[in-house]
Amino acid sequence: MLELCRHAVGAARSLGADYADARVMEIRNQHLATEDQRVSGVHDAESMGIGVRVIVAGAWGFSATSRLTRPDAERAVRQAVEIARSGAAARATRELHWADEPPHVAEYRTPVRKDPFAVPVEDKIGLLLEVNKRALGVKGVTKCYSHMHFRRQHRWLATSEGAAIESDVCTSTACCTATAVNGTTAKQRYLEATPCNIGYEHIEQTPFLEEAERVGAEAVEHLSAKSCPSGQKDLILLPSHLALTMHESIGHATELDRAIGMEESLAGSSFATPDQIGKLKYGSPMMNVVADNTLPVGCASMGFDDDAVECQRYDLVREGMLAGFMCSRDTAHAMDAARSNGSCRADSWGSIPIVRQSNFSLEPGEAPLTLEELIADTKDGILIDGMGSFSIDQKRYNFQFGGDCFWEIKNGKLAGMLKDVTYWAITTDFWGSLDAICDRRFWEPIGVMNCGKGDPMQIAQMSHCTAPARFRQINVGPANR
Ligand SMILES: [Zn+2]
Secondary structure (H helix, E strand, C coil), rough: CCCHHHHHHHHHHHCCCCCCEEEEEEEEEEEEEEEEEEEEEEEEEEEEEEEEEEECCCCCEEEEEECCCCHHHHHHHHHHHHHHHHHHHHHCCCCCCCCCCCCCCCECCCCCCCCCCCCCCHHHHHHHHHHHHHCCCCCCCEEEEEEEEEEEEEEEECCCCCCCEEEEEEEEEEEEEEEEEECEEEEEEEEEEEEEEEHHHHHHCCCCCHHHHHHHHHHHHHHEEEEHHHHHEEEEECHHHHHHHHHHHHHHHHHHHHCCCCCCCCCCCCCCCHHHHHEEECCCCCEEEEEEEECCCCCCCEECCCCCEEEEEEEEEEECCCEECCCCCCCCCHCCCCCCCCCEEECCCCCCCCCCCCCCEEECEEECCCCCHHHHHCCEEEECCCCCCCEEECCCEEEEEECCCEEEEEEEEEEEEECCEEEEEEHHHHHHCCEEEEEHHCEEEEEEEEEEECCCCCCEEEEEEEECEEEEEEEEEEECC
């Protein structure tokens, strides 16, 4: 396939492209779902094609085809060049800058011990049905839905600069959700093998069978939980929950194309701008946020991005101050960077690469601190596990989050479950109130498989890593006021 990519790149150069890249992708998605004691979905689809991207007279052109022959690739090249020429003619003031990158010739492969696609569908469905059976065995549980999702992305990428990259990325996840109903009220609880770039061993290592009854029992307990109090509380957020707050209030806010107004179509821009690097107080001094697409299990780790830039580790926030943005080769200049940090990805062969969130991490606390010690140190608070609904404004500044499960903390002890908890804050106030993070032993990656961005929308995957962390005096109240 690299040969076909090189051929397309050569064709583009001969038509006058100053830069060209061609990317073949073979993507397989397998999704298995069970509802109660029946199979509710078996989906297994493959998609393969080539996307060609060119720069002509300072403008981008892109085209793609699912036909992997030389004449079809050449047709896509001609179309991409034509689109770039018409774009150049209509171009307004924005000048295209293209950051340098050495031409890498390399291969990258997700470390996989057990290929999830080689495990028989019957075995996977069997596990899901058994999980449902155990959860449904808990009195009061009326529904249980479980699913597994495996994704393989095999990519060949060649550029006119001489880069030749092959990557093979495998992602695995599974989730079980139990529902309890009482009259007109329904409450849920879920258990997830968080999305990771890893093989089926991830599913086997997650204690679904052992934990199914606990998940069911917590769904039932959730029904009769006390309502959320109103006021200001100290929040202890577990990684399974905090990952989403990080995604929305740090991740999208530090995408450079969004911050400079280049890509606002789907969900707006950002309150953070590159001129504020080193000046904007994002959070408390213990807030260190590091992007890392070299993290082996991270869902955004693929060796090299679709700009053919080597994946890297770099700062987004350092000691509470804004330190950088996630960028592409054509946006790096906007933060005076000589090199892109490798955060440009497309969700398929038919999509043009755009700036996407890297894996990134809230660095763990340096002093030894367990979750139990953190709870013991909290007088009046709420512990939140899992993701729920959320909303955030178009500048990523003013937000509200729910969660999956909540426990009251009174005088250093868990004091029963709460329901309908929401909290809201301004991004910089929220991160400014961060005052404790558990240490590295409790730090874990949480994957996101459904991040939407762009127009037409693309769906990307990435991971956010953290340990349990505490935020002081955050506004909380019941969702059902
Ligand atoms: Zn997103």
